Amino acid sequence: MKAIRRFTVRPVLPEPLRPLSELARNLRWSWHPETRELFRSVDPEGWRAAGEDPVRLLGSVSAARLAALAEDRRFVRSLTACAGDLADYLGGRRWYQEQPEGLPRAIAYFSPEFGITAALPQYSGGLGILAGDHLKSASDLGVPLIGVGLLYRHGYFRQSLSRDGWQQEHYPVLDPNELPLSLLREADGEPARISLHLPGGRALHAVVWIARVGRVPLLMLDSDVEENGPGERDVTDRLYGGGSEHRLLQEMLLGIGGVRAVRAYCRITGHPGPEVFHTNEGHAGFLGLERIRELAGEGLEFEAALESVRAGTVFTTHTPVPAGIDRFDRELVAHHLGDDGELPGVDVEKILRLGMETYPGGEPNLFNMAVMGLRLAQRANGVSTLHGEVSREMFAGLWPGFDPSEVPITSVTNGVHAPTWVAPEVFRLGARQIGAGRAEDALTVGGSPRWDAVADIPDNEIWELRRELREQLVLEVRERLYASWRTRGAGTAELGWVDGVLDPDVLTIGFARRVPSYKRLTLMLRDRDRLMELLLHPTRPVQIVVAGKAHPADDSGKRLVQELVRFADDPRVRHRIVFLPDYGMAMAKKLYPGCDVWLNNPLRPLEACGTSGMKAALNGCLNLSVLDGWWDEWYEPDFGWAIPTADGSATDEDRRDQLESAALYDLIEDRVAPRFYDRGESGLPGRWIEMVRETLASLGPKVLAGRMVREYVERLYAPAARAHRDLEPDTARELAAWKARVRAAWPQVAVDHVEAVAATAPNGHAELGSTLALRVRAGLGGLQPDDVEVQAVAGRVDAADTLAEARTVALKPAGGPDLEGRWVYEGPLALDRTGPYGYTVRVLPAHRLLADGADLGLVALPTEATGEGAGVLMR
Structure with a gap:
């Protein structure tokens, strides 16, 4: 019953x-x-x-x-x-409290998912785990963060397999009262209520659950309340579930409702409130609209409110492909954010313009959440150096006239929370070496000197630890594999073979992640005979542990899972390769430490960062990966291997996979396996152990979330807080009016003439160390010199005269305007490089409150008719 x-x-x-x-x-x-x-x-x-x-x-x-x-x-x-x-x-006082004054009093961090612990299953993959690690590291460092998300009553799905290896999804119901949560309550004990207006007079209500993540409160909105109708109750039913309108309502509740939850939390608890709002991916972008509505209610006009909101907002993009961005039909957004829905009194056309793809190739009828996120944030970043480059290319259309390298999107490479992901055995080994207190500091704050102590750990202790962790993984795999086969319908009598699966003395490769096609779960199956030879090699065998979930609606991903499972079911190799269903944090904590090699073979450059390899590295596991995401940034042959890629535009998909899989097999056969099995006189693989040591000492301090959060504080949060403080209402109005005046005048801004005279030019050739005296005449369209900056941009040039490694030199006005209203700017340009060299000049808007010269996306460049010196080349 x-x-x-x-x-x-x-x-x-x-x-x-x-x-x-x-x-x-x-x-x-x-x-x-x-x-x-x-x-x-x-x-x-x-x-x-x-x-x-x-x-x-x-x-x-x-x-x-x-x-x-x-x-x-x-x-x-x-x-x-x-x-x-x-x-x-x-x-107690921690890192943040020891910093100079001027840091933000608090930061609100919004994300659609948070992976804190397996006991609170509110994550699907890397984005959520990253958000959870961000909160935990902020807590360790004393950063005054407030997390904001949704509480999904079904979380993300649990995964099992059918008899024929097809992915099955299950959605267990979560009772918040059985989770480590508490309700945000008013002074009278009643739960605090957050409400959004919906079209047709409906409302969406939510309560707020609080998870205590160390020092950080995580506010989670839950729409499963009695006041809601059935449709509204289900808004927070599943993570990334439902159709377009369902997703829009989730993101409205996260962004708009999330700001209201923060305000309620601060009112009830006496918290001073955040100065900076961090939007972790576009899902939470509506938070900026709610803050504009708040300021409009205080009498600030839309444009001035927009400037105030932008100043204190940080936006992080995590996707390297346009298909990974949430986009909604503009009419659907207008329907929900117009006068009949949320944000009444805020001009819906102005809202829509924030998300419109107004650039070549954009879809005019789609509302792009990432585009809105970028327009609502004065500071934006990708999550690795390479991803920053990809993001600048992908969103360059929002800043027409600027090279992608100048698009104002920086990068902060992700990190992982070491105390969560480092195995206790690894921590104890470090603690024996440098003491428990210093080992804890090394995992939270970082610092190379602490990690350098790895050099003094004896080889035999490192190798014994690696075998112990591998043996633990073998036992874990057998237990999970047995349970999986029972779920698939196998009887006890036919599962005796499971006790022989994997060997604690065999080279173990791990591969675990979500299963979109670009991560190429089945690249290893490209040449199955070759893979079998590697698995069954008589003296240098390899064993592989694979895990991963396909999105419930992604049948192509499910087919990849089934293909891998069917290969792993083959009695000839099932003791050497396994697929473990229901990949999650609990499994990962055994998987990362127990593997010797972590495999990653995405299509380059579609991996924004890829933090699973970081977690493996912190446990002494070596990375074997395509040069993508973080590995592109930090790879060195001393502690891992790079899989060569065939990512040229002329290579078709089938040929590319063939080449890259062959390169993968070659690396394992010729370099990875021989190094693992090459034992010296001591019986230890000395060169392998040295690579483990280098992984820990060199990568350890880099891959920490503590390093990542410190970068966010110093490079993004602190400047955002200062900008926010500078924009009092009158200042915000002044900046908005200035921008409107500049945009109106800009069509008349032009570079009319450029002259260049070489101070030293014997025989008509420019020489290293000589100087060009530049003289530029520009029309400012009624603007004043204080409104603009005239720059020379110089650097190396290629065969198409495209500037590279460019530097800018500000030119100064020489006197007042001439009779035609033109201004003359002058300045020296030092020729500090040899070889093909060139320059151009340009005019940019300039204001003390702009975070970047490209902020407005406006630039005036010379035309071909401009004077003799425009784009002069020195060879």
Whole structure:
């Protein structure tokens, strides 16, 4: 029989055990080994059965066991120590508090998903894990962040396999009362309510759940409340589920409702409120519109409010392909954001213009969330150096007249939260070497000197650790594989072979990630005979562990999963290659440390960053990857391998996969496997161990989320806070009026004439060290010299006279305007490079409150008719 009603009965903890509740409800336990060990000691079997979730564990412990623990002095001492450590962690000064004054008082960080722990399944892949690591590292560093997301009652789907290897999806219902969450409540005890107006007089209501991520509150909006109709209740049903309107409502609730949740949280708790808003991908972009609405309610005009909002907003893009961006029909957006829906009083046409793809090749009837995100943020970034370059190319149409290299999108390379992802055994080895306190600092704050101590760890200790971790993975794989086959319908009698799957002494390669086509799950199957030879090699065998989920609506991805599963089912190789269903954080924590090599073979440059290889590297696993994402930035042959790519435009897809798979097989056969199995007189693979050592020492401090968050603070949050403070209402009005005046005048701004005289030019040739005296005449269309900057742009030129490695030199006005109203600008240009060299000149808008010269997307360049010196080349 099924229950007609479900509710949660909470345990009553004896007085000495009361701190257990606070420890369980602060998610710091998910990355604090001592607290995890404390909960495990409550009931080791129950801890495992509860999926290592302390809230579920405490709900299952018997009253007799709790009474016994309350009398156990050793347990109570450990509990007191953990509770005291948490109090010190929450209240003590950390990195952020030691920085100079002027940093933002708080930052609101919006994301559609957060991967904090497997006990709170609100993530689908890398974006959510990255967001979770961002919050955890911000907490460790003392950064005053407020996280904002949605609470999905079904989370992301659980994955299993049918008998023939087809992906099956399951959506378990999550009860927030059984999760490490608490409701945001008003002073009278009632849950705080967030409401959005919908067309037709309807409303979308939500409550706000709070997850405590160390020092960081994570606010999660939940629409499954009685006040909503069935359609509105389901808005937060599934992560990335439903059709276009469903997704739009989710993103309205995340962005608009999320700002209102932040305001409610600050009002109720007395929090001073954020100065900076960080939009993690375009899904949360509507937050900027809600902040414009707030300022409009205070009497600020749309254009001035837009300037104020932009100043304090940071936008991070995570996709390297236009197809990965949410886009909505403009009429659907207008229907929901017009006077009959949300944001009444805000001109819907102005809203629509923020998201319109007004550039060559753009779709005029689609509203692009990333385009809106960029237009609503004064600062934007990609998530690796290469992804920054790709993003500047992809969005260059928003800044016409500028080279992609000048598009104002920078990059902050992702990092991973080491205390979450480093295996306890790896941490203990480091702690023995440099002490527990310094080892913890190395994982949170970073710093090469701490990581350099890896050089002093003996070879035999590194190798014993690697084998121990590999053996743990083998046992984990066998257990999961057995469970998977039982789910697929196999009987116990036919699964004896599972006990022989994998070998703790065989080179182990891992591959685990989402399964879009560009990640190429099945590239390894391109030549199956060759792969079988590698797996079954008599002296240098290889074994491969694969995991990954295809999106429920992606049948092509599911076919890739099925193709891999069917190969792994082959009795000839099933002891050497396995596919594990239901990839998630719990599996990943065993997978990354247990593999010797982490494989990544996406289509370059479609991997924005790819952090799974970072987590593997922190555990001494070597990377074997295409030079994409972060690996393109930090690869060195001392600690990994680069798979050659055939990504030229002339190479068709089939030929490219053939070439790159062959390169992958060659690398494994000729370089990776021989190095692993090449044992010296000591019986140890000395060169392999040295690569492990180099991975830890060289990559360790780079791949940390602590490094990433510090970069966000110093390069993006702090400047955004200063810009926000500068834009008081009157200043915002002044800036908006100035921009309107510049845009109106810009069609008349022109470079009329350019002259260049070489101060030293014997025989008519420019020489290194000589100087060109530039003289430029420009029409400013009624603008004043203070409104613009006239620049010389100089650098090397290619055969098409395109400038590269360019530098800019500001030219100064020489006197007032001439009789025709033209202004003359002059300045020296030093010739500091040899070879083909060239320059041009240009006029840009200039204002003290602009974050970048390309901010307005306006530039005036010389025409072919402009005087003798325009684009002069020196060879």
